[in-house]
Amino acid sequence: MSFVLQQVTVRYREQPVLHExxxxxxxxxxxxxxxxNGAGKSTLLGVMAGLRRDFSGTCExxxxxxxxxxxxAFAKSVCLVPQSLHLEFPFTVEQVVMMGRxxxxxxxxxxxEDHAATERAMGMTDTLSFRDRDFRxxxxxxxxxxxxASALAQSPEFLLLxxxxxxxxxxxxxxxxxxxxxxxxxxVGAVTVTHDLNTALTYAxxxxxxxxxxxxxxGLPADVLSPVNIESVFGxxxxxxxxxxxxxxxxx
Amino acid sequence: xxxxxxxxxxxxxxxxxxxxxxxxxxxxxxxxxxxxxxAGESPDHEILFLVRFPRVLLALLAxxxxxxxxxxxxxxxxxxxxxxxxxxVSSGSALGAVLAICLxxxxxxxxxxxGAAVTLxxxxxxxxxxxxxxxFTLLLAGVSINSIAMASILxxxxxxxxxxxxxxxxxxxxxxxxxxxxxxxxLAGVVLPICAVIFWQARHWNLMAVGEEWAATxxxxxxxxxxxxxxxxxxxxxxxxxxxxxxxxxGLIVPHGLRLAxxxxxxxxxxxxxxxxxxxxxxxxxxxxxxxSPVEIPVGVITALLGGPFFLWLLRTSSR
Numbered sequence: 001m002s003f004v005l006q007q008v009t010v011r012y013r014e015q016p017v018l019h020e021x022x023x024x025x026x027x028x029x030x031x032x033x034x035x036x037n038g039a040g041k042s043t044l045l046g047v048m049a050g051l052r053r054d055f056s057g058t059c060e061x062x063x064x065x066x067x068x069x070x071x072x073a074f075a076k077s078v079c080l081v082p083q084s085l086h087l088e089f090p091f092t093v094e095q096v097v098m099m100g101r102x103x104x105x106x107x108x109x110x111x112x113e114d115h116a117a118t119e120r121a122m123g124m125t126d127t128l129s130f131r132d133r134d135f136r137x138x139x140x141x142x143x144x145x146x147x148x149a150s151a152l153a154q155s156p157e158f159l160l161l162x163x164x165x166x167x168x169x170x171x172x173x174x175x176x177x178x179x180x181x182x183x184x185x186x187x188v189g190a191v192t193v194t195h196d197l198n199t200a201l202t203y204a205x206x207x208x209x210x211x212x213x214x215x216x217x218x219g220l221p222a223d224v225l226s227p228v229n230i231e232s233v234f235g236x237x238x239x240x241x242x243x244x245x246x247x248x249x250x251x252x
Numbered sequence: 253x254x255x256x257x258x259x260x261x262x263x264x265x266x267x268x269x270x271x272x273x274x275x276x277x278x279x280x281x282x283x284x285x286x287x288x289x290x291a292g293e294s295p296d297h298e299i300l301f302l303v304r305f306p307r308v309l310l311a312l313l314a315x316x317x318x319x320x321x322x323x324x325x326x327x328x329x330x331x332x333x334x335x336x337x338x339x340x341v342s343s344g345s346a347l348g349a350v351l352a353i354c355l356x357x358x359x360x361x362x363x364x365x366x367g368a369a370v371t372l373x374x375x376x377x378x379x380x381x382x383x384x385x386x387x388f389t390l391l392l393a394g395v396s397i398n399s400i401a402m403a404s405i406l407x408x409x410x411x412x413x414x415x416x417x418x419x420x421x422x423x424x425x426x427x428x429x430x431x432x433x434x435x436x437x438x439l440a441g442v443v444l445p446i447c448a449v450i451f452w453q454a455r456h457w458n459l460m461a462v463g464e465e466w467a468a469t470x471x472x473x474x475x476x477x478x479x480x481x482x483x484x485x486x487x488x489x490x491x492x493x494x495x496x497x498x499x500x501x502x503g504l505i506v507p508h509g510l511r512l513a514x515x516x517x518x519x520x521x522x523x524x525x526x527x528x529x530x531x532x533x534x535x536x537x538x539x540x541x542x543x544x545s546p547v548e549i550p551v552g553v554i555t556a557l558l559g560g561p562f563f564l565w566l567l568r569t570s571s572r
Binding site (some may be wrong): 049050051054071073074075078079080086087088089090091094096099100102103105107108109110111132154183 | 253254255258324325329331332383454455458459460461463465466468469470471472473511512515516517519
């Protein structure tokens, strides 16, 4: 199922945070949203995740306005990986991952299928070794992997990721994006917000640049993340190269 | 969570509650015997069924409800220091009770309940904006109303007569009495169905304890759950406080102690909190009525004196 946004505008105290954004996100495609701070990236993700209802325009998922989706049906299909998760209470890692099954599970106890999905997700995210630890005792990177495991346990058809690799070391950054890309190859759609342009260039199928709440670039990563666009949006001079393995280097 | 682990925890806590409820009525200045009381022999029958048993039942209901409401408000506010009295309802209840004492009314609980109800709606009206209840605004509104109500209580206390002042102080310390069975039935009819609904939503409370957005993206109508949780917790607190006055610490210490023992999963935490909270208040009340017998210590003093050091010991043990 696809997301189709038409003329989506979000205002915060009369100031537009998103301005008439129209675009489409299809299954099987990993789209990276990049842009400077305050560009409206997380707001766009919030609209798509159904967290923000204070927008004008339309946002449809699977041809149905997301306001008309039942919350549980929507949660079975679309999953949001937040930028960070801070817990007040001593939930174990496994309990947090198992929460991903909430939209699928019955009222009281989890099924064998729920346990299998949780095991699988923890295996894929390398979190099995600390499954019994208090989530609050984890490092930032371990937390983020547990949150991603929870998202994968949700068995979504569409993944929305808000800077999922922020706290991760290089190995786990690469691991996470490889994993998301593999999921996309199986038909899962993914939209990720990232500040790392090289990550977007390396793993995304499509890059969308937001600036001042407007889409100012949309297309193949190597085309969109050009030195000209980077300088105009971020004010940073850069150099691009690579061919089959493209890269961006910033002027010191 | 495995069903086996769930049932083991539930049964252990249930046995603890039943043991406390069965042993406590036997303890007191007058020695009584179950067999004589059940056979209808006087005065054992009267002491057990008219004095001690109703009081133990009230302690069970009050302790269980306050502990469960503590868990509920902590999840709702994602604040481990939240307790049933955080959101102002008990202060509203206290204001109603104090006003009734100052006006010389005999029945204190109806105005106490009314005061709690008014507070509930005022806090809700402030915190519910644009079809959304913000836990942050809820907390601030609750704390503000708390302050206003407490200031009003201080004012009334200041202008009260000597006997009224004593009655106010006694009520504010919290205490248990031996109510009529009809009153107990009424109280149980209010709080137990609400407890059952909250337990039924335990998985949703797990998600809410992580965050509103987390709950919303996992299929929960978080705003509706928060409004429902706040109203439910407030009604429970109001109903209990109207009869017992504010009994502190149970809503804080029992959930924290249990989280160390059974974990944070609300499916087991909520019912276990009810059972252990009930047992805890029965034990505290037994101390309250026997330690300086025939003088009775307000049970709120005992919960704080027993609960405080126990809580500190738990904190110390868990941090090692």
